[in-house]
Amino acid sequence: MLEPLLFELSDPGQYNDYLPALDVPEAKLDMPARAALPLPEVDEHTLVRHYTRLSHKNFSIDTEFYPLGSCTMKYNPKINEVVASMPGFALAHPLQDESTVQGWLEVLYEAQRILAEVAGLDAATVQPLAGAQGEFCGLLMIRAYHESRGEGKARTRIVVPDSAHGTNPASAARCGFTVTQVASDEHGCVDMAHMREAMGPDVAAVMITNPNTLGVFEKDIEKLTALAHEHGALVYMDGANMNAILGQVKPGDTGVDVMHFNVHKTFSTPHGGGGPGAGPVAVRKILEPFLPTPYVVKQGDRFTFDYDRPQSVGALHGYWGNSGIVLRALTYILRHGSSGLQEISENAVLAANYILARLRGVYATANENICKHECVLSASELRAKYGVSAWDIAKRLPDYGFHAPTVYFPTIVKESLMIEPTETETKVTLDAFCDAMLKIAEEAASDPDLLHHAPHTMPVGRLDEANAARCLNLCWAAPENDSSCQNGTPHDAHREVPQASTY
Amino acid sequence: MTYTALTEHDKAEMLRTIGVASIDDLFADIPAALRQHAKLDIGAPLSELEVRRKMNSLAARNVNFDQAASFLGAGMYDHYIPAVVPAIASRGEFATAYTPYQAETSQGTLQVIYEFQTLLCQLTGMEMANASLYDGATALAEALFMAMAVTKRSRFLVPRAVSPFYRRVVNTYMQGLPVAIEEIPFADGITDAEQLTSRLSKDVAAVVVQQPNFFGCLEDVQAIGEAAHAQGALLISVFNPVSLGLLPPPGSYEADIAVAEGQSLGIAAQFGGPGVGLFCCRKKFARFAPGRLVGTTTDEQGREGFTLTLQTREQHIRREKATSNICTNQALCALMASIYLSAMGPQGLKNCAEQSYHKAHYAAKAVAKSKGYELAFKAPFFHEFAVRVPSSVAEVNQRLLEKSIIGGYDLGRDYPELENVMLLCCTEKRTREEIDLLANAL
Structure with missing residues (x-):
């Protein structure tokens, strides 16, 4: 089952000739040339087989149900890719004269406009490259806003709920802010009493996720944003969970001042095995002057980049962002229109509640009543009774043909399993998944060892992740100078916590 | 029902299992006043065919590398991508x-x-x-x-x-x-x-x-x-x-x-x-x-x-x-x-780099021969070179565009002392014919 490494397939002398012969005279080389270039030598046919076999060793949305909570693993319509590969889009240089890229500028402009509308805010930038960079961008704008009011030095703290994605505090730290964590109540919502205590004149912003990472709509969201504003702080919303509320509620109406979208989640641009994504940011009017440069504007019939933005936080990407990803997102949004986006959230929430209803009782649930786009179960009872953990369940699901849910996140629920089915699965698939989950609960009682050693049908069995950190091997070396662990480069690794976290 | 996968029959059964009367009930936790304002105003759904037409027409408003020979680099390069x-x-x-x-x-x-x-x-x-x-x-x-x-x-x-x-x-x-x-x-x-x-x-x-x-x-x-x-x-x-x-x-x-x-x-x-x-x-x-x-x-x-x-x-x-x-x-x-790296292999990448080098040097020579044009620097270069041009870079580029050539980057945008200096690039994709056309069009 092991697929050889590319380097083991190297067959010296193999060469794929893609280029024509040189048609100009050779110039003198006025620099020292490189001595050896130790890349593998593989014929194209062998390469195609290699990568095709590797592709078979992946679970993906195109092949399996992938209910990874907080990641919105929905079907990625093929039209997105067809549009992105149109030569007019794919083969355009970012520095071409604006008159030669009016189509591209219109795409970015339309995306800015539509995303602002979906957010219920006044403007949007499509430059941020991912959710985490969107957070970073939003926080820079928040600081610039406070600075413009003479409060930049005073407001140094960001308040973040303990259920937030790890990127929230990490982005705040990257900007030089300190972070105060506030607790969640027993429903997973922000504890308003704690929030009140955490507020003060030094708070620059409150970062919230709504619906939160328990899949629960923050019932006190309006009180929470009002509280932040009373203290002169702004409210940032992590839009990772927008799939739950598209067309149901506009974040701007809840008092949020700035938010990002994860278009690879909500708007189906593919996840690509971890990227590329894009993290457009929408803002209220008061933050508009601080948006990244450049910003696409319309002047009469023409679209143009506006660089004259003296209060801008600057550039976040070498050019204009992941335009190719924004294009896919716009294609998807146009397919759906207003009514289609609303249908997405209706179906996504219905599917999550259906799973919650079918598994409630057998698994403990963190959601009391209804949930939004995802539900959070707990394996803590199975662990107490049979010694079977959320980790074991996650490892067993692939044997039934399903990717695991997110486990051990949110951390506020013990032995958590966070399940997000999305709107693009049939009832047949949802039922098959629920049946597997119920069967696994039975297995936990009858044969816990089966679960402890799962998976049993994957290309590899359960992998020792701690060992990977202890014996750090990040790069293949030819056998004669093997740097793997037995030859001794042990790494003083921290203890690796098994966490299939999110984002 | 664009990419959603639940039939009306499925939905009815699922609502029964959940124990609520309607999908609306699943959003009951969102304050009603907020929901009333939530209607989006981004137009009606478009069929796949309509989206394709719309995007095709937008794509057609961009000049692309298939239509014009690009001498533009500045960090992003038009190298050949094997199929x-x-x-x-x-x-x-x-x-x-x-x-x-x-x-x-x-x-x-x-x-x-x-x-x-x-x-x-x-x-x-x-x-x-x-x-x-x-x-x-x-x-x-x-x-x-x-x-x-x-x-x-x-x-x-x-x-x-x-x-x-x-x-x-x-x-x-x-x-x-x-x-x-x-x-x-x-x-x-x-x-x-x-x-x-x-x-x-x-x-x-x-x-x-x-x-x-x-x-x-x-x-x-x-x-x-x-x-x-x-x-x-x-x-x-x-x-x-x-x-x-x-x-x-x-x-x-x-x-x-x-x-x-x-x-x-x-x-x-x-x-x-x-x-x-x-x-x-x-x-x-x-x-x-x-x-x-x-x-x-x-x-x-x-x-x-x-x-x-x-x-x-x-x-x-x-x-x-x-x-x-x-x-x-x-x-x-x-x-x-x-x-790309494994398909090109050591020989292919070397060939690609060398051709880019030789073509850029051929182009530099050809361009420097044109009246009013001279290389801005004497330092050795790889596949990009700066050229001082006799008018504004924008004017030169406009002229080139008429010959289906995407010209160079205007260095004056970032370096005031390099006003009227253009950064040109040649990858292995540029042919002798295209380079000659560039030199003649100047």
Whole structure:
């Protein structure tokens, strides 16, 4: 089952000739040339087989149900890719004269406009490259806003709920802010009493996720944003969970001042095995002057980049962002229109509640009543009774043909399993998944060892992740100078916590 | 029902199982007043055919490389992309998977990334590479953060000959932090060595050098590296991956961190993104590295496999103490770069780099022969060169466009002293005929 490494397939002398012969005279080389270039030598046919076999060793949305909570693993319509590969889009240089890229500028402009509308805010930038960079961008704008009011030095703290994605505090730290964590109540919502205590004149912003990472709509969201504003702080919303509320509620109406979208989640641009994504940011009017440069504007019939933005936080990407990803997102949004986006959230929430209803009782649930786009179960009872953990369940699901849910996140629920089915699965698939989950609960009682050693049908069995950190091997070396662990480069690794976290 | 997959019959059954009367009841936790305002105003749904037509007409409003010969570079290059690259990278098993958190179901992506990390080590001569970052500019910003963590110093020397696009992003990332970024001037197209040395001292965290630099010129990287190291500063190299088919790699001149934009390795320009940030460094810095890392390990039966590793550096575990806030890598673009490098192989990449070099030099000669045009610098260059033009760069480009040529970048936009100077680029794709046409059209 092991697929050889590319380097083991190297067959010296193999060469794929893609280029024509040189048609100009050779110039003198006025620099020292490189001595050896130790890349593998593989014929194209062998390469195609290699990568095709590797592709078979992946679970993906195109092949399996992938209910990874907080990641919105929905079907990625093929039209997105067809549009992105149109030569007019794919083969355009970012520095071409604006008159030669009016189509591209219109795409970015339309995306800015539509995303602002979906957010219920006044403007949007499509430059941020991912959710985490969107957070970073939003926080820079928040600081610039406070600075413009003479409060930049005073407001140094960001308040973040303990259920937030790890990127929230990490982005705040990257900007030089300190972070105060506030607790969640027993429903997973922000504890308003704690929030009140955490507020003060030094708070620059409150970062919230709504619906939160328990899949629960923050019932006190309006009180929470009002509280932040009373203290002169702004409210940032992590839009990772927008799939739950598209067309149901506009974040701007809840008092949020700035938010990002994860278009690879909500708007189906593919996840690509971890990227590329894009993290457009929408803002209220008061933050508009601080948006990244450049910003696409319309002047009469023409679209143009506006660089004259003296209060801008600057550039976040070498050019204009992941335009190719924004294009896919716009294609998807146009397919759906207003009514289609609303249908997405209706179906996504219905599917999550259906799973919650079918598994409630057998698994403990963190959601009391209804949930939004995802539900959070707990394996803590199975662990107490049979010694079977959320980790074991996650490892067993692939044997039934399903990717695991997110486990051990949110951390506020013990032995958590966070399940997000999305709107693009049939009832047949949802039922098959629920049946597997119920069967696994039975297995936990009858044969816990089966679960402890799962998976049993994957290309590899359960992998020792701690060992990977202890014996750090990040790069293949030819056998004669093997740097793997037995030859001794042990790494003083921290203890690796098994966490299939999110984002 | 665009891509939603539940029939009306399914929905009715599911609502019964849940025990509510309608889907509306599932949103009862959202205050009614908020829901009333939620109606979107973005138009009606479009059929696939309509969307295709609309997007086709927008695409037609862009001039693309198939219609015009492009001499535009400045960090993003029109190299040939072998058909095998998009053919493999568009496979749904790769494109629609997520970050390989669950190793056992993601061995394909994980092995690809491990091979990518290795290919980059081979290409650059560096000891390790991560699973990629967003783009070249943000990779440089991350390199500065890492240099700070490694050296516990916070002064940086950044030549003006480093891409202004990269320097802009670095400034964005560093704003508000106790960090000093000092620009080093250039003389005759390369970094002023005297200025650089005079600013170097024991408080400098790192010196940045771009090879070839933004003007296409070749820096004396060896000397700059030695000067930096003599003061205990790190050398951060910004390299051009295709150029390494010809030029000595960052490892050979003792770069401590090497970063690049990987777009030229088989990734379409797409108006600037997504590309892929390449990030390599010394192995002893592994725990300070940003982004994902894939390592090898074994399963319960002793079989070899791959997994994400050193995750304790990362935001989802360390939160505000993480080495970076980064969460995505550009795995799909890293896959494209891997296929490109392995399909081209050592001979192919060398050929590509050499042809780019020869064609750029042929073009430089041809252009310099035109009346009123002269090369702006005398320094040796790789595949880009700066030309002083007799009128504004915009005027020249407009004239070129009429001949179906995409002209060069206007350096005056970023360098006031380089007004009327145009940066031209030749990849292996430019033919002698196109270059002659360019020279004649000037």
